[in-house]
Amino acid sequence: MATKANTRQVYRQSNTGYSKSADTRKAILRAAIVAFGRAGYSAATTRQIADAAGVNQPAINYYFGGKDGLYQACAQEILDNFKGPLEQVSLRALEAIGAGLDRKGAARQLQELLSALAEVMILSEEVSEAAGFVGREMREPGLAYQMLYRNLWAPGIELAAALIAIVKGRAEVEPADRVDAIMMISGISAFAPGHSVSMQVMQWQAAGKDGKALVLERLEAQILGWARTPAPGG
Amino acid sequence: MATKANTRQVYRQSNTGYSKSADTRKAILRAAIVAFGRAGYSAATTRQIADAAGVNQPAINYYFGGKDGLYQACAQEILDNFKGPLEQVSLRALEAIGAGLDRKGAARQLQELLSALAEVMILSEEVSEAAGFVGREMREPGLAYQMLYRNLWAPGIELAAALIAIVKGRAEVEPADRVDAIMMISGISAFAPGHSVSMQVMQWQAAGKDGKALVLERLEAQILGWARTPAPGG
């Protein structure tokens, strides 16, 4: 997959005034998010995606200019439509930080953030396909990496790290807080659908509500551990 | 990639008595572990692998029967040659458990296990390519999944969970201990080479010794937190 700097081309828009193009575009995007998220860029073929969307293969070039354009459009679609729940929680946490937040409050916000993340990554079937796409791009940076890094990953990790620092009794974020944030998020991702090893070890068909609750309980134990430590230089 | 039940065929062995076949086989395996680990099964082509190994493409069929056979041979190669360091630590931990282990001792063994894992996953360039292959197969189960699950992942997670239970003051492993074990291992994997998001957030070229030390310090803090909690039903 070419990772050269590519300006994002928009081919067939969804605002042509014609009745069908928006539906067709959406169907292709949905099918593509699933295919790319599960199989990856190389293994997902434009014919498979077209079949799954109920169109034929040249429609992909017509609407998105080709496989590359479709891939990037998937990332944009995810940013536009699927990060809503996380965005709300993030805004609330940022407001609370700005208004001054004590350790207990920060622990509560952090738990809400991680809970929303777990909800997205573990429980929601449709959002979970988008999360699959995002997770894969994270591990195998391609055309959508910069877009997702700037708009999703870096803000999320920094927010979690800021909350962690406050829980620990500090105002400034340190490298250790970022490491903790990354590890927590990575730990949650181990229970997302398709993580066969975790499911097999736990003997779960899927994590489900109970699995999510258990994961969050383990994270809460850690957060409470931090909240109980004496503040540094205090 | 076909995931049908495949008996493992051995084509050209390394014990033919002819001087070159062992070298050629090894060169192909090395190149393949790198290619499959980085790009995945689909995106890695037999021509690329052959070029990297300094042979031509039909050599892959000659020695391994084809792409599938090569993939499985890679997994076997990794099991035969790269899990040595982890195996030693595991054996020591199992012996210590068998001989009776107190909470403090279990904390120490757990830290050694995680340290060895971090050494393998984060620091060693060559072993890290093998870990890349293993990590990918973990997330995208293919022909080598069962082999690796049985011989590597399940034993490793169960051992870590057993140590965690003892650290927490219990003899029996509970689901929460397994969740903790999975999350710890997943947390370490977030800092392996190629994890661009973590490197970019931390502003690290690579984790290096300092990064590894910081990750282990965060894990130690968690382990010590468990060790300090009152034993259940105590």
Next chain:
DNA sequence: AATTATTTTTATCAATTGATAAATATGTAT
């Protein structure tokens, strides 16, 4: 209803991929 624009489809193409067969080169045993 006629014209124009858009969408969908059929047909085709060049390039790539894993596999195969046969030829050539090299190594081993007698």
Next chain:
DNA sequence: ATACATATTTATCAATTGATAAAAATAATT
């Protein structure tokens, strides 16, 4: 030195893939 076995290579193939062009079908406008 000869015969046999193995390793490497060249050449070829069928199938697949993303892209393209043109034709056909459908929708919107006048």
